[in-house]
Amino acid sequence: MRRYSQQTRILCAVDCIIFGYDGIDLKLLVIQRSFQPFKGKWSLVGGFIKSTESAEDAARHILKDLTGLDGIYMEQLHTFTNVQRDSVERTISIAFFALIDIQKYRQQLSEDFHPVWFPINQFPELIFDHTQMVELAKEKLRYKAAQHPLLFELLPDKFTMPQLQNLYESVYNITFDKGNFNRKIISTQLLTKLKEKDKLSSKKGAFYYKVDTKKYNASAHSFLNFIPRPTVLSQSIK
Amino acid sequence: MRRYSQQTRILCAVDCIIFGYDGIDLKLLVIQRSFQPFKGKWSLVGGFIKSTESAEDAARHILKDLTGLDGIYMEQLHTFTNVQRDSVERTISIAFFALIDIQKYRQQLSEDFHPVWFPINQFPELIFDHTQMVELAKEKLRYKAAQHPLLFELLPDKFTMPQLQNLYESVYNITFDKGNFNRKIISTQLLTKLKEKDKLSSKKGAFYYKVDTKKYNASAHSFLNFIPRPTVLSQSIK
DNA sequence: TCAAAAGTGTTCACAGTACACCCATGC
DNA sequence: GCATGGGTGTACTGTGAACACTTTTGA
Numbered sequence A, B: 001m002r003r004y005s006q007q008t009r010i011l012c013a014v015d016c017i018i019f020g021y022d023g024i025d026l027k028l029l030v031i032q033r034s035f036q037p038f039k040g041k042w043s044l045v046g047g048f049i050k051s052t053e054s055a056e057d058a059a060r061h062i063l064k065d066l067t068g069l070d071g072i073y074m075e076q077l078h079t080f081t082n083v084q085r086d087s088v089e090r091t092i093s094i095a096f097f098a099l100i101d102i103q104k105y106r107q108q109l110s111e112d113f114h115p116v117w118f119p120i121n122q123f124p125e126l127i128f129d130h131t132q133m134v135e136l137a138k139e140k141l142r143y144k145a146a147q148h149p150l151l152f153e154l155l156p157d158k159f160t161m162p163q164l165q166n167l168y169e170s171v172y173n174i175t176f177d178k179g180n181f182n183r184k185i186i187s188t189q190l191l192t193k194l195k196e197k198d199k200l201s202s203k204k205g206a207f208y209y210k211v212d213t214k215k216y217n218a219s220a221h222s223f224l225n226f227i228p229r230p231t232v233l234s235q236s237i238k
Numbered sequence C: 001t002c003a004a005a006a007g008t009g010t011t012c013a014c015a016g017t018a019c020a021c022c023c024a025t026g027c
Numbered sequence D: 001g002c003a004t005g006g007g008t009g010t011a012c013t014g015t016g017a018a019c020a021c022t023t024t025t026g027a
Helices: A055-067 A100-104 A130-145 A161-172 A177-186 A213-219 B057-066 B102-106 B128-144 B161-172 B180-188 B215-221
Strands: A009-021 A026-032 A045-048 A071-082 A091-099 A115-119 A158-160 A191-198 A207-211 B009-021 B026-032 B043-047 B071-081 B093-098 B116-121 B158-160 B189-198 B206-211
Touching: A009 A055, A009 A100, A009 A130, A026 A045, A026 A071, A026 A177, A045 A055, A045 B057, A055 A071, A055 A091, A071 B071, A091 A130, A115 A213, A130 A161, A158 A161, A158 A191, A161 A177, A191 B116, A207 A213, A207 B093, B009 B057, B009 B102, B043 B057, B043 B161, B057 B071, B057 B093, B093 B128, B128 B161, B158 B161, B158 B189, B161 B180
Parallel strands: A009 A091, B009 B093
Antiparallel strands: A009 A026, A009 A045, A009 B009, A026 A115, A071 A091, A158 A207, A191 A207, B009 B026, B009 B043, B026 B116, B071 B093, B158 B206, B189 B206
8 A cells, every 4th residue: 555654765767869860870878987986987877866957957967067058859768777786785777868069069978977979889888777778769869760850969960961870870870861751851842952962071061951840840749750660571771 | 976875765555447348348457455455446456566476477376366267468558656645645556458258357346345347438437546547548449459469368269240249349449341341350360360250240141250379369460450540630439 | 151360462652872974173 | 170969851661441353152
């Protein structure tokens, strides 16, 4: 029965799986702990939930402290509650995954941590069940980005179609036909074409686009079907 | 920093959003509390997490106690952590949603609770943030069942195509063309056609099908696209 | 024989794919 | 002018939607 007074109170943490994209690979931000216990071990960024804040508040604070950025895309991933998951004390952890523009991040390095970006497929061993958290976050990112306009969060304010296509190709490890990709993205009407071109990666130059914030916010929850469904039978792997 | 000893310990609960289907409507199972605090108020089934069990263990126990059933479909929905959500004491709640075969359930009524099935669109006011939990669970059920073979969990071991179609129509509140629906379901190859017919709802009778458990388990995580995507523009509402 | 529900067949439109082709520009 | 990457045009194909049609059987 619900007898409050007789129940166990449990230590509650949040941990953040932070993704970034450097133009080539999808990256994961982890920190090397500079304090005990487990000093020197790699870990996700995290912290304990205070009595005055929700898990979302806690995660936001952590992200702000680490990156200096407000308004980072962030959502609850899963809550990890195995009795043995934390070897110091029984702790449950509410995991969040976050997407940030790696360029904005670079400008502001927090000194309290020692954060390092690793390619999403080559990151070091992490403490506790953090590796499992990352794997789940990767799955969820792929799952969700297949139908929702999510990956824009990883790009700068203006970006080109080839850049966007590269991002999708990195995330899914498949190649897309550029013509079909362009048309599909354009057809969502979520982007505004700018007059300016990026001339760094080609002679002709590629037009910049930016997210149409109004439409983006309005459609963030609807289905968009960016990625061909893996219908179990046929899928073109890179 | 991660100083374990100085941190707040928090009361942790699980709450279960239990769905059933009676052949006509999607139903929600709630209990009327027979104990203080909030005696007489409607509430989701729940309980506190013990120091010796995970949230999943706790949820499984609660479901078992309530329904007498093992192996119920169940998954984590979301963790609710607002500081003010529980008016007795700051409590976080890990919400689970569960799908059960309402027929099996009927055979075994637990006396410890006073459970009542309500139609999913007409349930009473619930304590704390339980209404919000139910709304989120409805959303997730619709979202997930659109692509995963999930709704079979709500049906008896053998069922007919018209029954399955009715279930989908209740969940999404749209009507499907029976021909197209049949073909779509058959094409998944997840069902085995039985020789037996159900003759209760028509003169001709409809063949029973059962889930091919092997294929079902294998494909539970792949995309199946049961429901036409609401492409923002066109959708046939009942 | 007729009504009612189960189940099949057929047409049509359109989205997704593949791929050929044109464009702009630096060297 | 030619190589390179950006971008457009187009034909083909398979899936999903619409709906007409056949089947079965109880009353």
